[in-house]
Amino acid sequence: MTFADILNLYNEQLKDIEERLVIPLGSEIGTINNLISSTINSGGKRIRPLLLLLTAGLSGYKGDYVTDLGTVIEYFHTASLLHDDVIDMALSRRGKPNANAIYGNNITVLSGDYLYSKAFLKLLDLPGKEYARVLTKAVVSMSEGEIFQLNKTGDLSLTIDEYLRIIYGKTAALFSATCECSALLGDLSPEMYKELRNFGLNVGYAFQLKDDVLDYFGDETVLGKKPGTDFFEKKNTLPVILLLKETEGDEKAFICELFLSGRDANDRMIEFIDIMNKYDIQNKSNAFLKQKVDAAASSLAKFPGSIYKDALSVFLQELNLRIN
Amino acid sequence: MTFADILNLYNEQLKDIEERLVIPLGSEIGTINNLISSTINSGGKRIRPLLLLLTAGLSGYKGDYVTDLGTVIEYFHTASLLHDDVIDMALSRRGKPNANAIYGNNITVLSGDYLYSKAFLKLLDLPGKEYARVLTKAVVSMSEGEIFQLNKTGDLSLTIDEYLRIIYGKTAALFSATCECSALLGDLSPEMYKELRNFGLNVGYAFQLKDDVLDYFGDETVLGKKPGTDFFEKKNTLPVILLLKETEGDEKAFICELFLSGRDANDRMIEFIDIMNKYDIQNKSNAFLKQKVDAAASSLAKFPGSIYKDALSVFLQELNLRIN
Numbered sequence: 001m002t003f004a005d006i007l008n009l010y011n012e013q014l015k016d017i018e019e020r021l022v023i024p025l026g027s028e029i030g031t032i033n034n035l036i037s038s039t040i041n042s043g044g045k046r047i048r049p050l051l052l053l054l055t056a057g058l059s060g061y062k063g064d065y066v067t068d069l070g071t072v073i074e075y076f077h078t079a080s081l082l083h084d085d086v087i088d089m090a091l092s093r094r095g096k097p098n099a100n101a102i103y104g105n106n107i108t109v110l111s112g113d114y115l116y117s118k119a120f121l122k123l124l125d126l127p128g129k130e131y132a133r134v135l136t137k138a139v140v141s142m143s144e145g146e147i148f149q150l151n152k153t154g155d156l157s158l159t160i161d162e163y164l165r166i167i168y169g170k171t172a173a174l175f176s177a178t179c180e181c182s183a184l185l186g187d188l189s190p191e192m193y194k195e196l197r198n199f200g201l202n203v204g205y206a207f208q209l210k211d212d213v214l215d216y217f218g219d220e221t222v223l224g225k226k227p228g229t230d231f232f233e234k235k236n237t238l239p240v241i242l243l244l245k246e247t248e249g250d251e252k253a254f255i256c257e258l259f260l261s262g263r264d265a266n267d268r269m270i271e272f273i274d275i276m277n278k279y280d281i282q283n284k285s286n287a288f289l290k291q292k293v294d295a296a297a298s299s300l301a302k303f304p305g306s307i308y309k310d311a312l313s314v315f316l317q318e319l320n321l322r323i324n
Numbered sequence: 325m326t327f328a329d330i331l332n333l334y335n336e337q338l339k340d341i342e343e344r345l346v347i348p349l350g351s352e353i354g355t356i357n358n359l360i361s362s363t364i365n366s367g368g369k370r371i372r373p374l375l376l377l378l379t380a381g382l383s384g385y386k387g388d389y390v391t392d393l394g395t396v397i398e399y400f401h402t403a404s405l406l407h408d409d410v411i412d413m414a415l416s417r418r419g420k421p422n423a424n425a426i427y428g429n430n431i432t433v434l435s436g437d438y439l440y441s442k443a444f445l446k447l448l449d450l451p452g453k454e455y456a457r458v459l460t461k462a463v464v465s466m467s468e469g470e471i472f473q474l475n476k477t478g479d480l481s482l483t484i485d486e487y488l489r490i491i492y493g494k495t496a497a498l499f500s501a502t503c504e505c506s507a508l509l510g511d512l513s514p515e516m517y518k519e520l521r522n523f524g525l526n527v528g529y530a531f532q533l534k535d536d537v538l539d540y541f542g543d544e545t546v547l548g549k550k551p552g553t554d555f556f557e558k559k560n561t562l563p564v565i566l567l568l569k570e571t572e573g574d575e576k577a578f579i580c581e582l583f584l585s586g587r588d589a590n591d592r593m594i595e596f597i598d599i600m601n602k603y604d605i606q607n608k609s610n611a612f613l614k615q616k617v618d619a620a621a622s623s624l625a626k627f628p629g630s631i632y633k634d635a636l637s638v639f640l641q642e643l644n645l646r647i648n
Contacts, residue, residue, distance in 0.1 A: 006411075012547075027468055029468050029471050029472050029475070031471055031475055032468065032471055035475065039490070041566050054437075083433055083434065083437060085433065086433060087430040087433060105398055105411075106410075106411040106474055107471055107475075109407055109410060109411060110407065110411065110467045110471045110474070111471065113407060113437075113440070113463075113467040114435075114464060114467040114468060114471070116440060116441070117440070117460055117463040117464045117467065118442045118464055119459050120456075120463075121457065121460045121461065121464060122621055124453050124456055124457050124604075129448050129453070132444075132448055132456075133445065134444045135447065136359050136444050136448065139437075139441040139444075140438060140441045140442055140445060142437075142441075143356075143434045143435070143437040143438040143441065144351055144352070144353050144356065145439060146434050147353050147356055147431055147434045147438070148353050150430055150434070151353070151355055151431075161485065172375055192543055207418075227644070285420070296519055310552075
């Protein structure tokens with residue numbers, strides 16, 4: 001089974017979610033509908049809805065709530081992208097002008113608010129309150145992670161634990177909550193519930209780690225953005241943390257100076273990557289990433305064999321290769 | 325009974341809400357707690373929680389949920405202020421530096437997100453889903469109103485209906501939802517439920533109308549901000565709409581030019597107010613405001629006599645005088 005096979009397998013259900021996502025959000029304010037539709041249609045790979053479908057299958061669920069949940073989860077993700085782009089002052093996403101570039105910061109911030117609140121409203125239509133509680137907690141963590149990251153901008157003493165706390169909020173919290181929703185749908189035992197949530201957590205960590213490693217070592221044409229974005233924004237991520245562990249004295253001082261010069265070091269990115277290569281940082285980063293993938297695989301192994309389990313194994317292997 | 329008497333009457337319950345509001349929000353990220361605490365403590369008059377307490381009393385409710393609801397409503401209001409200040413690029417509120425000035429735009433946007441999501445989470449602890457649904461719909465309308473206002477910035481052809489749509493979203497939606505929560509708490513008949521919701525709606529309209537009139541005709545020392553903020557930001561509000569209805573030809577052209585020069589017309593604010601005075605715009609605006617206060621009074625009149633009804637009458641009269 002390949003990743004393409006998985007996508008085919010879920011073609012119908014992903015299409016349901018896709019159709020739901022692109023239905024105009026029904027605001028009387030045309031700007032909101034246009035901004036959000038164009039953002040939702042800007043080439044996102046619907047990884048979170050796909051993860052929901054696969055893990056809901058794993059937990060034995062066969063009903064329709066996955067369509068609503070998948071839509072809401074993608075709304076939360078999209079709303080966070082809108083605010084992230086304002087914060088990063090980014091003017092493009094996946095190589096195209098983003099909402100920020102077209103509509104300006106102000107309308108983008110408010111459209112993010114609109115999308116968040118519409119998503120909360122949709123959650124109230126699901127049975128009970130647990131789906132809402134699980135996903136809303138993840139949204140709380142998302143803003144915490146982003147703020148913690150801003151606090152730590154340009155901080156070269158960032159520890160691995162602090163870095164993990166940042167990426168928990170940025171990414172892993174919503175992945176974990178997505179899988180927790182599947183655990184709720186499937187009415188799992190407390191033990192298996194925890195395994196599925198942890199599976200999502202580790203997939204989320206791996207996903208963000210992959211993104212952060214690719215930021216230095218990825219291919220520009222595949223990434224749709226220039227490598228070194230984090231470097232230019234003085235965001236300290238795994239590769240820099242590992243590099244600083246390996247170096248000392250003048251070399252370390254040089255790296256610090258280069259990193260802290262941010263955008264001014266535009267021409268010196270290649271130099272920086274050379275030092276990374278000297279210390280084999282790509283492989284060391286990938287080894288760290290692999291730990292998270294292995295932890296996810298270990299949770300997955302506890303589930304009985306099924307087509308969903310096979311598909312999730314392939315999904316995990318993709319994380320070891322290249323998804324973004 | 326005076327407005328001060330009402331505040332005394334609700335001293336204990338307002339203190340409960342106040343204590344709840346200032347409890348650190350429990351984020352592990354200190355910046356979030358500091359930013360939100362300082363914003364919550366920046367001199368807000370807790371008009372919405374007070375309105376909730378009074379209308380909950382009016383609807384016969386005697387329980388404890390008002391404390392949670394009052395806290396959540398003030399959270400939503402505060403979160404919207406955080407984002408408004410980013411959008412208006414305001415650096416002060418009530419004469420003091422705001423979150424934006426101290427922490428910067430980015431952390432302020434994300435702290436707004438944090439506060440919104442914490443408020444949604446708290447709503448899930450209330451019984452049922454109706455409180456959550458009513459208030460979340462208001463939050464949806466809040467962002468719609470703000471975006472519509474941004475769309476209409478510098479638009480001199482803004483109609484009264486469009487203006488009312490803006491202030492519905494900005495203010496009246498949350499006031500209406502606040503009173504609807506009281507109607508839910510009190511288990512009112514469908515007819516009285518509607519009256520209480522409409523009461524809140526009209527109080528909300530009146531509240532924002534008052535604010536918009538005071539922006540031109542208020543006293544700087546009382547307002548805590550310079551008059552003409554809306555003028556400088558090219559926000560078309562009731563006084564300008566009414567002025568444009570009264571004038572024609574060269575005079576109208578002159579007013580349009582002055583209004584559209586925004587901040588550049590800083591020195592000419594007095595000139596603008598002079599023309600407003602020539603056409604008695606303050607009184608004409610107040611007459612419009614009075615219609616909303618009267619509509620609210622007419623809903624209130626349908627409730628049986630009680631101390632709450634008396635207090636809400638005083639509350640309404642204050643809107644005809646001066647609250648902000």
